[in-house]
Amino acid sequence: MSYKLLTAALILFLVTGIGPDVRAQASEDSAFLRRLADVILTDGKAYEDLRVLTKTVGPRLSGSAGYYKAEAWGQKAFQAANADKVWLQECMVPHWVRGGRDSASFEVPSGAGTVSRASGRHGLDILALGNSVGTGPKGITAPVVLIHSFEELQQRKDEVKGKIVFYNYPFNPTFVETFRSYGDAVRYRVFGPSQAAKYGALAVLVRSMSHSVDNNPHTGALVYNDSFPKIPAAAVGLQDADKLAAAIGHGGEVRVFLRTPAHMLADTAAHNVIGEIRGSLSPEEYITVGGHLDSWDPAEGAMDDGTGCVQSIEVLRAFKAMGYTPKHTIRAVLFANEENGGRGGDKYMEEAKAKGERHLFALESDAGGFTPRSFSMGVSDTQLAAIQPWLKLLRPYGVYEFAKGGGGADVDPMQKLGVAVGELRPDSQRYFDYHHSRKDVLEVVNKREMELGAFNMAALIYLVDKYGWEGGL
């Protein structure tokens, strides 16, 4: 047998399954999943749910009026999906407010103007970072220092006192998976402000984490280090970041003006919104599927994470619409406060622990409603190998990979209880065009891509519910 024929035979072997029993089960599952897909693709409610959430609720940052409207929306959506039980789970959340319009500009000293850099004042489109403090009504005006990395900051630490630090770290285009670029760059947003404050900086600007071709700034949370002064910080769009960097590069003292009215209020009560289908065989054992209900204030939170919420509701609705009762209890959870605290996910885990609940799996969708490609799985190597045969069932619907990895930020705390977690990993190319920016609106969601994500989530839950982590078929 030649190498080529051997390869072909092996592939055939993997694709068609092992023996007659396995094939029969795969065929039964395949038929079930086809019906499930039909329910979601022809009569799905996720897109209409998302329309109502984005267009009638809109932005819903923790503690905002929008968040409480969203809680009410979520309860109604679960009821319309025929959940057996719908309830709220309270947790305390931070309450940050933008407080008004952010503004910024930079000034090139007169006489220092060149063809590519006019002297005078140039506006900067910015968004204050979440959790940041404001500048006071007069704003801050100071010379700006261009910094490309924390290593450079360390080397030039004596230059930043009394100045504004501008982190211009690029979103690496050579990573095919954009979440890798994000993971690589986001430390400048999260930790950059306190790192600069450590050396006496007055404020921070940070290049937005995005491959977008426009100038929209992308906000997101920072985390202050209490050892250093809390200084204001804002994200700059890519085109403005390039202009500012070019202006600084030409030499001469470039001064930046920054004004943001952002501030933190006292913690306030908010809720995870939970809907449930009671299991037929092991109702005291749970499978969780969720997204997060809160979203940043500049837009509608369609991709982050409206789609994850409506997909999770759709999993419940589709099972109910088919008259299918899983063995285990399936909970869909719309988590509170993922964006700037993670308190909803923590609370869900803490209550599960306090009640001694048994959880089989917790799955999240928080990477956008894009066309599905894979699932990241926080399971053991043995479990990961055991579930590989499921891929032939998912592949016709776009998922071709179970990759070792974590779940989403809201379900990852469940790992502390030894619970297997996972996350839908749709195609990542467009996510950071919209993420935390004014462009995260319903219109960037393709209805069918999002529905296919919902289907694959429901399919994986069906398989985990039926076979557990023994896998196989």
Next chain:
Amino acid sequence: MSYKLLTAALILFLVTGIGPDVRAQASEDSAFLRRLADVILTDGKAYEDLRVLTKTVGPRLSGSAGYYKAEAWGQKAFQAANADKVWLQECMVPHWVRGGRDSASFEVPSGAGTVSRASGRHGLDILALGNSVGTGPKGITAPVVLIHSFEELQQRKDEVKGKIVFYNYPFNPTFVETFRSYGDAVRYRVFGPSQAAKYGALAVLVRSMSHSVDNNPHTGALVYNDSFPKIPAAAVGLQDADKLAAAIGHGGEVRVFLRTPAHMLADTAAHNVIGEIRGSLSPEEYITVGGHLDSWDPAEGAMDDGTGCVQSIEVLRAFKAMGYTPKHTIRAVLFANEENGGRGGDKYMEEAKAKGERHLFALESDAGGFTPRSFSMGVSDTQLAAIQPWLKLLRPYGVYEFAKGGGGADVDPMQKLGVAVGELRPDSQRYFDYHHSRKDVLEVVNKREMELGAFNMAALIYLVDKYGWEGGL
């Protein structure tokens, strides 16, 4: 060895390759492809090429002034890409013109109005079908007959004489791959007009082939059967199609008014635009990569098929930029007249045949610049099995499947010469939101998705050039 361990071992075996030699080659190829990806993802010119094509040339239907501007653009783009040779290949193409604004409306008789259907006149957003005849300046007003399928048309053939037939065949949402829905529905657009004319219909309206959530009509070519009168025909957007169907469903005679100034002019000369890198070892053997340069008139032809053109140019440019000379001569072809005649593809094949050229492969990109998933391959089963090991090289960049199938419409004629063909198959969910409608503009293209398509095309050509159809690594 348990079943699970066996499966895991087999997967490992397939993923890691077979022996040390194979692994060394795979590693060399893997390193080359990484550099190729870097060239395209960090310093790619495809998006800027596309911007110039869409924003300075725009619509470019065969015979239009836009098409000749596009030919000039293509030659310049090949020169900028450092092609060794750039030339035009002439062919005669049909020259259809829309001729002005299309208009249509339907009228519900007074007294027949209901809550859901007001009496009176309702506008319809339409686009005349490509190749269609016009109505004359006064338009056509006639009762409309709602038809759901050719079977129904056959059964009700006595009812359509002197009327306007409205084909309201749905775009099937249960097909995950939207090109299947298109293949299923497009016969009503292509053949529906003559089928209706056969029974004396005066004109045809056809439901647009799309899953879109808006009301944009989607045009496209029809083919008249010379045995029957040529009657005007137009596409209706989905929302208007639903309204019209609902109005007809309520009973009473609904009349449609249709006016289109469309008409066909005499055939005219146009050109395939070709750029070439001369091969180092077998320069007289060719590999072709292409897209089609013509596009429908309502928009910019960004996805159909601007992306295929600029991706093909990028394949040449990237090889040149890396200083890489393939063994065979690589030709990038911007084909003429795919949309309403296919004359460019025919001409390319005819000239290859007349000159006795030897062609190893002809690859097309005409399914949009979306995130890549697979290649459709018009090769033998043995060849298809032989190239499977290549997938592990492409998988990090999104392509995980070689599927048996055809090439694109422009390269398929090469199959008559026994040439292997293929087509990039990106994710299909969004394609028919834009296809042949006013929405097919630059702004719906994601730069990186399109670049990843270009990379995978270049990678496949590199592999075919290096290993031929023996495959392996």
